Amino acid sequence: xxxxxxxxxxxxxxxxxxxxxxxxxxxxxxxxxxxxxxxxxxxxxxxxxxxxxxxxxxxxxxxxxxxxxxxxxxxxxxxxxxxxxxxxxxxxxxxxxxxxxxxxxxxxxxxxxxxxxxxxxxxxxxxxxxxxxxxxxxxxxxxxxxxxxxxxxxxxxxxxxxxxxxxxxxxxxxxxxxxxxxxxxxxxxxxxxxxxxxxxxxxxxxxxxxxx
Numbered sequence: 736x737x738x739x740x741x742x743x744x745x746x747x748x749x750x751x752x753x754x755x756x757x758x759x760x761x762x763x764x765x766x767x768x769x770x771x772x773x774x775x776x777x778x779x780x781x782x783x784x785x786x787x788x789x790x791x792x793x794x795x796x797x798x799x800x801x802x803x804x805x806x807x808x809x810x811x812x813x814x815x816x817x818x819x820x821x822x823x824x825x826x827x828x829x830x831x832x833x834x835x836x837x838x839x840x841x842x843x844x845x846x847x848x849x850x851x852x853x854x855x856x857x858x859x860x861x862x863x864x865x866x867x868x869x870x871x872x873x874x875x876x877x878x879x880x881x882x883x884x885x886x887x888x889x890x891x892x893x894x895x896x897x898x899x900x901x902x903x904x905x906x907x908x909x910x911x912x913x914x915x916x917x918x919x920x921x922x923x924x925x926x927x928x929x930x931x932x933x934x935x936x937x938x939x940x941x942x943x944x945x946x947x
Contacts, residue, residue, distance in 0.1 A: 736915045738946050741938050742795070744900065744922035745785075746770035750777050754784060756926040761789045763935035764925075766918060768795040769816070779814055786815025793817045799843055801825045804833030812837040820865065823848045827859045834860060841865050841898065850889065857894055863917070864890055868901025879910055891915050905941045912945050 743764045747753040753773050761767060767789060769782050774796065782796050796811035799822045811819045818839045821830050824846070834840045841863040842856050853864070866887050868879060879901075890897045891914065899911065900920035908919065921938060928934035 736946060739916045739942055740765040740898075740918040741935065741942060742766035742768055742898065742900075742918050742920040743925050743935065744768045744770045744797070744920050745781075745926065746772045746922050747926070748772060748776045750781060750784070753777075753781060754788070756931060757785055757788055759931040760925055760935045761792060763932050763939065764792075766793040766795060768797050768920065770922065771797045771799050774798065779810055782811060782814040782816050795820065795841070797843075800829065800833060802829055804829035804831070805836050808833035808836035808840075818863070821861075823852070823856075827855055830856065830861055831859050839863055843867065850893065853890065853893060853895070862894070862896055863898065864895040865898045865900060865920070866890065867899075879907055884910065884914065887911070887914060887916070905937055908938070908941050908945060 741764045743760050745753045745756055745768060757767060767785055769785060773781060782794060785794050794816050795818045796816040797820050798807055799820050800807045801822050801824060808819050816837060818841055819833060819837050820841045820843045821833055823842050823844050830840055840861050842861050843865050844867060887897055887899060896917035898918035898920055899916055903919055903921045904924055925931050925934045
């Protein structure tokens with residue numbers, strides 16, 4: 736079982752805060768994500784800025800693309816993104832079109848989806864999936880539980896590299912002990928900490944303690 740990656744999600748509403756967070760934690764994490772909120776607020780050009788700051792990091796454009804996959808992916812790749820997200824309700828044709836233009840597609844799992852659908856994504860060459868506890872669900876009082884862990888395990892057994900995200904803290908990482916998680920994605924738990932770099936290092940250390 737390999738050591739999970741740590742990904743920081745930049746879900747800021749302005750470029751200045753996003754870039755400040757990027758500079759603060761970029762050397763501490765494995766993957767940098769231009770979050771959906773950020774891209775909707777300021778546009779995909781922020782991906783180019785992140786790439787210029789950290790030319791050797793994996794950069795994700797979290798577009799949650801639902802259509803025009805090839806066009807969206809090409810735009811993101813031209814700005815320096817390695818990976819891009821597609822929402823699970825997108826057609827397989829959209830995902831495949833996107834995959835032709837960028838290194839990898841991550842399928843974002845929201846709402847109602849089935850393992851039969853997930854198999855069609857695998858069959859089409861999509862090997863990454865992101866399992867969520869959504870921001871709105873967390874605000875409504877939902878928490879990580881066994882039902883989530885069972886789904887993550889099943890997706891991994893199917894052959895996906897599964898990332899998990901949604902209100903993650905250092906304490907919740909232990910819930911996933913023994914599960915071959917590909918990447919833990921944290922946003923405000925890192926970027927809004929008093930010392931974001933120290934928070935990222937603490938996440939990395941906890942991951943090493945559990946999976947090392």
